[in-house]
Amino acid sequence: MATAEWLKGEAYIRISEPAKARPIIDAALARVAIHGWNTKLQGDLMRSRGAIAATAGNIVEALQDYQRAHDIFRAAREVRSQAISLQDIGQIYSDAGDYPRALDYYSQAGELYSADPGFRLSTFNNRAEVLRLLGRYDEAERDYRGALKSARELGSPLLKVQILANLASAETERHKFGAAGQAIAEALGLSRSGDAASLRPAVYAAAAKLKAAQGDVAGAAALLRKTFAGDDLTKTTMPNKEFHATAADVFEKLGDHAMAFQHLKAFERLDKEASRLTASAASQLMAARFDFQNQKQKIFERDARIHQQQAEFRTKLLLSLFAAATIVLVLLLISALRIRKSRNETRAANIVLNQTNTALEKALKAKTEFLATTSHEIRTPLNGILGMAQILLTNPRLDAEAREQVQVVFGAGEAMRALVDDILDVAKMETGEVAVVQEDVAFRAILEDAARLWSGHAAAKDIALHLEIGAAPARILSDGARLRQIIGNLLSNAVKFTREGSVTLRAHAADDSEMLVVEVEDSGIGIPADHIERVFEAFHQVDGGLDRQFSGTGLGLSICRKLAHALGGELSVVSAVGAGSRFTLRVPLQRPDDGADVPQRCGRPASLAEARLLLVEGNPLTQGMMRSILEPVAAVVDCLPDGDSAIAAIRAATADHLLVEARSATVQGQLLMDPLRSLVATCREAGVPISLLFAPGDDLPLDEMEHLGATQLIVKPINAVQLIAALQGIYADEERSTEFPELAQHPKQQFTP
Numbered sequence: 001m002a003t004a005e006w007l008k009g010e011a012y013i014r015i016s017e018p019a020k021a022r023p024i025i026d027a028a029l030a031r032v033a034i035h036g037w038n039t040k041l042q043g044d045l046m047r048s049r050g051a052i053a054a055t056a057g058n059i060v061e062a063l064q065d066y067q068r069a070h071d072i073f074r075a076a077r078e079v080r081s082q083a084i085s086l087q088d089i090g091q092i093y094s095d096a097g098d099y100p101r102a103l104d105y106y107s108q109a110g111e112l113y114s115a116d117p118g119f120r121l122s123t124f125n126n127r128a129e130v131l132r133l134l135g136r137y138d139e140a141e142r143d144y145r146g147a148l149k150s151a152r153e154l155g156s157p158l159l160k161v162q163i164l165a166n167l168a169s170a171e172t173e174r175h176k177f178g179a180a181g182q183a184i185a186e187a188l189g190l191s192r193s194g195d196a197a198s199l200r201p202a203v204y205a206a207a208a209k210l211k212a213a214q215g216d217v218a219g220a221a222a223l224l225r226k227t228f229a230g231d232d233l234t235k236t237t238m239p240n241k242e243f244h245a246t247a248a249d250v251f252e253k254l255g256d257h258a259m260a261f262q263h264l265k266a267f268e269r270l271d272k273e274a275s276r277l278t279a280s281a282a283s284q285l286m287a288a289r290f291d292f293q294n295q296k297q298k299i300f301e302r303d304a305r306i307h308q309q310q311a312e313f314r315t316k317l318l319l320s321l322f323a324a325a326t327i328v329l330v331l332l333l334i335s336a337l338r339i340r341k342s343r344n345e346t347r348a349a350n351i352v353l354n355q356t357n358t359a360l361e362k363a364l365k366a367k368t369e370f371l372a373t374t375s376h377e378i379r380t381p382l383n384g385i386l387g388m389a390q391i392l393l394t395n396p397r398l399d400a401e402a403r404e405q406v407q408v409v410f411g412a413g414e415a416m417r418a419l420v421d422d423i424l425d426v427a428k429m430e431t432g433e434v435a436v437v438q439e440d441v442a443f444r445a446i447l448e449d450a451a452r453l454w455s456g457h458a459a460a461k462d463i464a465l466h467l468e469i470g471a472a473p474a475r476i477l478s479d480g481a482r483l484r485q486i487i488g489n490l491l492s493n494a495v496k497f498t499r500e501g502s503v504t505l506r507a508h509a510a511d512d513s514e515m516l517v518v519e520v521e522d523s524g525i526g527i528p529a530d531h532i533e534r535v536f537e538a539f540h541q542v543d544g545g546l547d548r549q550f551s552g553t554g555l556g557l558s559i560c561r562k563l564a565h566a567l568g569g570e571l572s573v574v575s576a577v578g579a580g581s582r583f584t585l586r587v588p589l590q591r592p593d594d595g596a597d598v599p600q601r602c603g604r605p606a607s608l609a610e611a612r613l614l615l616v617e618g619n620p621l622t623q624g625m626m627r628s629i630l631e632p633v634a635a636v637v638d639c640l641p642d643g644d645s646a647i648a649a650i651r652a653a654t655a656d657h658l659l660v661e662a663r664s665a666t667v668q669g670q671l672l673m674d675p676l677r678s679l680v681a682t683c684r685e686a687g688v689p690i691s692l693l694f695a696p697g698d699d700l701p702l703d704e705m706e707h708l709g710a711t712q713l714i715v716k717p718i719n720a721v722q723l724i725a726a727l728q729g730i731y732a733d734e735e736r737s738t739e740f741p742e743l744a745q746h747p748k749q750q751f752t753p
Helices: 002-014 018-035 040-055 060-075 079-095 099-110 117-133 137-155 157-173 177-192 195-215 218-225 238-254 255-393 399-430 443-460 480-496 556-566 619-632 642-651 673-686 700-704 719-730
Strands: 440-441 464-470 477-480 502-508 515-522 570-576 580-588 612-616 636-640 656-660 691-692 712-715 736-737
Touching: 002 018, 002 040, 018 040, 040 060, 040 079, 060 079, 060 502, 079 099, 079 117, 099 117, 099 712, 117 157, 137 157, 157 556, 177 195, 195 218, 195 238, 218 238, 238 255, 255 399, 255 619, 255 719, 399 580, 440 480, 440 612, 443 477, 443 480, 443 502, 443 636, 443 642, 477 480, 480 502, 480 515, 480 556, 556 570, 556 580, 556 712, 570 712, 612 619, 619 636, 619 719, 636 642, 642 656, 642 673, 656 673, 656 719, 673 691, 700 712, 712 719
Parallel strands: 464 502, 612 636, 612 656, 656 691, 691 712, 712 736
Antiparallel strands: 440 477, 502 515, 515 580, 570 580
16 A cells, blocks of 8 residues: 555656645655654655655655665665665755755765666766866866666667757757757658657757857757747746857857846746755755764764763673673573484484385385386277277277277377376386387488378368478487477377367577477467476376366376486477467487488397387278287387378488388389389398288289298288288298188188288
């Protein structure tokens, strides 16, 4: 309430109604005396009351209030406010004509605080005005230029025009006409429009003063007429006093005695008013100093009485000290005993606290291990459910209603598996089991795979998916699996939260070439400012209500940031509601030792369980079914839709074994056998085994297939057990083999990919 009253009182002071401000400020001071003694607010109120007193001509009261405000600010360590109160006191002495003392206060204010360009401007300008009045023009010019520098820092045309006009007047008085002319030209340019236009008459006045000093009486007269155009010369204010004197002299020389007389009268009126104010202020200050001397004499007399009383007191004090020392010794002994007891109690409490912390750590570890174990164990039956759902969906005899029900089960299972994967990742991170490796990674291939994987989802929503990776290094040293996980998650979120527009995946080396930058930018719904950092917290979702529009656990971004930290980098986001988001991953950029972009293969894996298996299958549903069958027996299973993508992956050395559904290798405009030959030739050149899965037909005759040179031919239909056995057979027998399974042996397990 006191703050509100202060602001209201200040408003009245600013609109020159101090009579209305005084009772409001007094009421606020009474309130602060109870609830906020010696606070900055009390100091501000004292300054306001001092300003009211100064306006009313009560100089002594104003000075007392300003000094009290200064003491309060100093006690509260409010350096800026303390410096402002020094300026207030300096203004009192300046109004009283005591310019040396005013200059001293202004200088103290500038030495105490100079961090604020607005305050520096005020200090420099006040000092310069006083220095001009003292005739110290060189120093005045220096301070005006300091004020001008501060005005330029603030970028205020109004302040720059005011200081330039003052500077021009000072330089004119020093007969530096060239510099004064430059200052006036700049001020005229700044005052053409805006708030600064209100100061244009002051600029004209400074220019007239320059013209008069140069002997151009006619030019000075023209500028003075512009200065006072529309003004009543009987009501002009104190800042025009100096210009009236110039005008009286100019018009006298020009022979316009009537105009010269009017300006002379205006000058005399303002001069008398200034003299009266100065005399009043000076007399009040003199009275205050006289009263101070009386108070000082009284203090001397009081001090003499105090010295006598102190001598008597010392005698009594010595006797009391002896008794007090005895008491203190006894108390020290008692305190030592209590401290010892307290130390023992503290030691016992620390032991209990350590035991409790140990128990809590064990409980937390047990919880995390349980979470990790449970999540891992849920995966096994869940994979079985998903696999059986995929097999059911491939059954052509399944009616539409049953197929729809199985698709619901399959979709729910996929969502559950994603949740289990996220929970397992979080559990591993909490237990510190997440480790990163440094390996030769085909970075561009990872980006292309991620874009290819989510292009279908984007197309289904009619969203453009752009890939800008021309400036990205082809190969880096990092953890490919972790990079793939982060990029895939960011693309997933971008597609999910974008209703229309586009999603862009871009990557490049930073300007210093020490960091790799990956950005995923979308035109989606955006993130509110108060949720920007919270989106990286586990389980946090911006749309977290029961009726939310977007599904998800809220773990993805938390996992991504932790993985980014594990890679030695950082994940950040810039977003605005309705304007989309841009997630930026920055990780250290390390290139392979040879600096080349040509992949180097480190040797064939010893078994299928150690191999990175690349499946080429154009049907997304069949991809999902085959992945669920092959993931338990291979180290990594990646899927691509066509032969061109597979050739790029082989050349990037991201696969150890290729399993190709022959008809998925089709390239538009070419016969089916031609892309198969290219694919087989690429694999043989790279030393990668290739298994061709096909059903013989007119477009895939068996005799031509045998002559392609593939590592292995697998004829469809074939069941899951036979397919896995055939793939594992490559690592037991280096010779090329052809599998022709007997279809009738396992009728319930066979499928037709």
